[in-house]
Amino acid sequence: MTPAARVQTSIELLDAIIASAMAKGAPADRILAEWFRNNRFAGSKDRRAIRELVYAAIRACGPIPRTGRSAMLRLAQTDANIAPLFDGSNYGPAQIEHGEEAAEGGIAPRWLVRKLAGSDIEGPEADALLGRAPLDLRVNTLKAERATLSLPVETSHTHAPHGLRLEAGTQVEQWAEWREGKVEVQDTGSQLACLAVRAQPGETVIDLCAGGGGKTLALAAAMDNLGQLIASDTDRNRLSRLAPRAERAGATNIETRLLDPKREFELLADLEGQADAVMVDAPCSGTGTWRRNPEARWRLDEGELAKLTALQAELIDLAARLVKPGGRLIYVTCSLLDEEGAGQFASFLGRNKAFSAQDISLPAGRKRGNGIRLTPYHEGTDGFFIARAARSC
Numbered sequence: 562m563t564p565a566a567r568v569q570t571s572i573e574l575l576d577a578i579i580a581s582a583m584a585k586g587a588p589a590d591r592i593l594a595e596w597f598r599n600n601r602f603a604g605s606k607d608r609r610a611i612r613e614l615v616y617a618a619i620r621a622c623g624p625i626p627r628t629g630r631s632a633m634l635r636l637a638q639t640d641a642n643i644a645p646l647f648d649g650s651n652y653g654p655a656q657i658e659h660g661e662e663a664a665e666g667g668i669a670p671r672w673l674v675r676k677l678a679g680s681d682i683e684g685p686e687a688d689a690l691l692g693r694a695p696l697d698l699r700v701n702t703l704k705a706e707r708a709t710l711s712l713p714v715e716t717s718h719t720h721a722p723h724g725l726r727l728e729a730g731t732q733v734e735q736w737a738e739w740r741e742g743k744v745e746v747q748d749t750g751s752q753l754a755c756l757a758v759r760a761q762p763g764e765t766v767i768d769l770c771a772g773g774g775g776k777t778l779a780l781a782a783a784m785d786n787l788g789q790l791i792a793s794d795t796d797r798n799r800l801s802r803l804a805p806r807a808e809r810a811g812a813t814n815i816e817t818r819l820l821d822p823k824r825e826f827e828l829l830a831d832l833e834g835q836a837d838a839v840m841v842d843a844p845c846s847g848t849g850t851w852r853r854n855p856e857a858r859w860r861l862d863e864g865e866l867a868k869l870t871a872l873q874a875e876l877i878d879l880a881a882r883l884v885k886p887g888g889r890l891i892y893v894t895c896s897l898l899d900e901e902g903a904g905q906f907a908s909f910l911g912r913n914k915a916f917s918a919q920d921i922s923l924p925a926g927r928k929r930g931n932g933i934r935l936t937p938y939h940e941g942t943d944g945f946f947i948a949r950a951a952r953s954c
């Protein structure tokens with residue numbers, strides 16, 4: 562493909578991504594993967610260039626752009642190589658018309674920029690939300706040790722005790738060490754969140770919103786496969802990904818429970834007041850993970866955010882019912898908005914006097930409210946709020 566044809570293809574893909582974001586449909590990476598699958602004429606260099614262009618254009622626009630072309634024009638304002646490719650050639654984009662408008666730049670839609678600023682995420686903190694995420698691994702201590710594991714590429718240690726960092730884009734899934742379950746792909750922030758659980762061998766631990774089980778696997782390793790680890794979620798697809806991952810990781814103490822939305826407690830009733838620890842890795846706006854999903858900024862609106870904060874409150878209250886006297890509740894969110902993090906947790910403590918916040922000391926992070934905040938700018942991780950509370954005996 563010519564460079565101009567790559568730009569035109571990226572514009573068309575951006576149109577599809579914008580439409581999908583407005584309809585809350587497939588995410589950008591799925592739209593790209595499908596296009597690459599259906600258009601085999603695009604070689605690996607084309608695919609890499611198109612992916613770069615699409616994501617750079619998404620990052621360059623704050624509010625949702627009207628069209629893919631206006632998004633690409635916005636990118637052209639910051640990258641001088643792009644405007645000359647609007648050359649009107651056969652497969653290239655039409656020439657730029659005089660006065661043709663580019664999409665608006667910025668970090669996010671304005672209402673969200675205001676909310677982030679209200680949570681002290683502005684300036685370089687806000688800019689870093691749209692940076693490029695590195696690739697982090699967690700060494701699975703059920704099968705290997707960080708100190709002795711040898712891997713095909715150079716890695717550096719992260720703040721997490723079993724964390725390794727390597728160049729983004731490395732195809733770790735092709736390594737024998739990955740297939741053998743010695744390493745898992747997991748952001749250092751997620752690893753630190755699991756550390757805050759302090760899961761011990763022999764305990765009863767519940768990962769209430771386990772999703773595909775990224776954190777469950779870290780908890781199984783911390784428990785050395787001893788004790789009861791319950792992974793629950795309302796999403797059948799996500800939860801079903803856990804079994805093959807657990808098998809590869811050699812994690813043998815996990816029980817999955819698929820919950821019914823609004824009737825979550827029914828399937829957990831036998832655990833009422835029984836758990837040593839319950840982690841709520843709550844569904845959230847994901848403002849801390851925009852480095853990986855920059856178009857997620859365009860999917861969120863104030864109504865959606867209000868629904869999420871209400872659900873988070875319900876899930877913390879549900880978790881509290883499962884914690885035994887003397888046990889602990891760990892609240893985690895990959896959002897940097899206080900209403901989903903420090904504020905949400907403070908409200909929980911306010912309405913539930915049996916719980917008191919515990920100081921958590923993690924190898925990285927700064928105090929925020931009753932918990933710890935991690936940000937891409939300061940800690941180089943995804944953005945997280947992590948807090949722990951103990952139930953009185």
Ligand SMILES: C[S@@+](CC[C@H](N)C(=O)[O-])C[C@H]1O[C@@H](n2cnc3c(N)ncnc32)[C@H](O)[C@@H]1O
Nearest residue numbers: 770771772773774775776794795796842843844
């Ligand atoms: C932040 S994600 C969890 C990520 C996961 N813990 C991991 O480390 O990969 C939040 C999860 O909450 C789940 N969820 C949403 N509503 C829920 C509910 N009512 N009860 C339990 N889980 C819910 C979502 O399906 C999603 O998997």
